[in-house]
Amino acid sequence: MTDNLFSEEQVSVAERLAAEALIVDVDGFEGPLDLLLTLSRTQKVDLRKISVLELARQYLAFVERAKALRIELAADYLVMAAWLAFLKSRLLLPPDPEEDGPSGEELAAHLAFQLERLQAMRDAAARLMGRDQLGRDFFRRGQGEDIARIRTVTYSASLLDLMQAYARIRTRDEFRPFVMDRDKVYTMEQALERMRSLIGFAGSWTDMASYLPEGWGLDPVRRRSATAATFAASLQLVKEGHLEIRQTENFAPIHLRRKDPET
């Protein structure tokens, strides 16, 4: 009967529309189990008395039909189809005493159980949402009390805040290069402070490298940071009119000299 429903020749227009609606709507289903539950409704029996064999046939026919219409089904629909084909063969063939594993009946019973459980949870959800709800059917006190106010401040945070904070830190951790170890970073502020105190002695042109702080010249990472900071600080001092700066050619050493206020 169901095979007829999906075979090309003798379907009524209504049946065809129904079948296509089902397929077009495949996005509306929440996965194969949901689809199976919908299909099972056509059997119009108690879910506990459902014919899993019949259901497997319907599902497989559905998948075939979708293929014929060149509709791409998500992988989990195909996995379910393969499993149901296997189940169907188990249910139809006499049990093989050599075979290990659960019998077709056991597998079918479990599928029926899953469907019944899902349906039960949907009914439960509907009943839950159908209950009287706070703010819709019954109400809390609308007005805070304003007598004898003793204001104490308490700080609050939710578990989600906590987890998000931790996630934020750990994510930052994964971008390790971005965080920069503090002990290898020499800031422009630090360089500026150092330069301001030293620049008074720079009467003649001096290599900028000699202004690097002690201990920052050897480790390449530290050296790079200190050089960048010192250079930036030098530019700042030039801008402020305390310093002159020169470089004879590309990549040549950079020289600094104090700029006297009058000149």
Add this chain to the structure above:
Amino acid sequence: MSETSEDRTESLFEAPPVAEQERMVEAVLFASPEPVSLSDLAARMPHGSDPAQAVELLRKRYEGRGVRVVQVGEAWAIRTAPDLGFLMQKETVETRKLSRAAIETLAIIAYHQPVTRAEIEEIRGVSVSRGTIDQLLEMEWIRLGRRRMTPGRPVTFVVTPHFLDHFGLESARDLPGLKELRAAGLLENRPPPGMLPISEPRDEEETESGQPELFADEG
């Protein structure tokens, strides 16, 4: 020592009359938009008061009135009678924003708690999207429960007093149809046949189905 016992006797005598205690509970519950626990009540009321008794008297007094004294988990609150909801200006109802997936997930957590994410997915037959759990956590309708003592020690989810308050439930035991569902075996976490030998240590543990844990909240 004699002093303290004297003190205690005195403060026992100082406890206000029951009618007065009832007034106090009435005032506190009226004033607070959120449910108030018995221990909170006891902390505010004069020494020697019996808030449980006072609450019970108050609850009876308000039976059939326009507002009711209701239990929410371990706490008590005053709420308007549901049949008068039509008189009120509705708040924007949060539940409108909830997707079908979120509602189903919520129901599964409520009925199967404590339940792991994998179990929710097993029941729904699809994976639970990231936002769904987040949303329910944010609404404070669910929270993390104890970790399951199975490999990977997955976290579990349980519903909160907020959830109970919203749906007017005294406890998770009062969920509609819970008994019937349990009797029908639909709250069991039955592993698929053939999976049995694989899902090893779970079977040894009583916590396997999750259901026995639901009400036995042993420390």
Add this chain to the structure above:
Amino acid sequence: MSETSEDRTESLFEAPPVAEQERMVEAVLFASPEPVSLSDLAARMPHGSDPAQAVELLRKRYEGRGVRVVQVGEAWAIRTAPDLGFLMQKETVETRKLSRAAIETLAIIAYHQPVTRAEIEEIRGVSVSRGTIDQLLEMEWIRLGRRRMTPGRPVTFVVTPHFLDHFGLESARDLPGLKELRAAGLLENRPPPGMLPISEPRDEEETESGQPELFADEG
């Protein structure tokens, strides 16, 4: 058929019994955020109701109780009895969100406890101000743990039962791990390899709040 239609017509024009009107006023006054005027009441209640009479009955009913029906200008409200004001003091607690620095420090302590201050700074990448630790200690969300058996014997910090209580956790081990945080979408995914961190959009946000801190706290 004629009978039912007659019934309906009657109930359309007949106001509810006085006791029912009193219930209605009780619920509305309780739930309303503002005092409610008689004309407001009349507008909400079924046709033919007499809110003035209902309010008067309600006012009498609450005489001597823990709450009273009081007139505020032209409107009516339910207020706790003035002699019970001392019970209400706890009601006016102001809650503020914890600062980002504090919540991050707290998260690190919760996930890494027992943890020293230096370790917290190492993980956060910025120094932790004394105020932050003090605040968490004061809130009793963290406490001192055992000293670490390393040079300088630094003190460690651990979370308290108070903390667990507040966050609805049974133990700090119930906190979801990194994998679970990622599955829940709380952890951003790694950037594709080779992508310069500088070009990350989060960079901007970070320079706004995180980055200056990185240098400012340098001590």
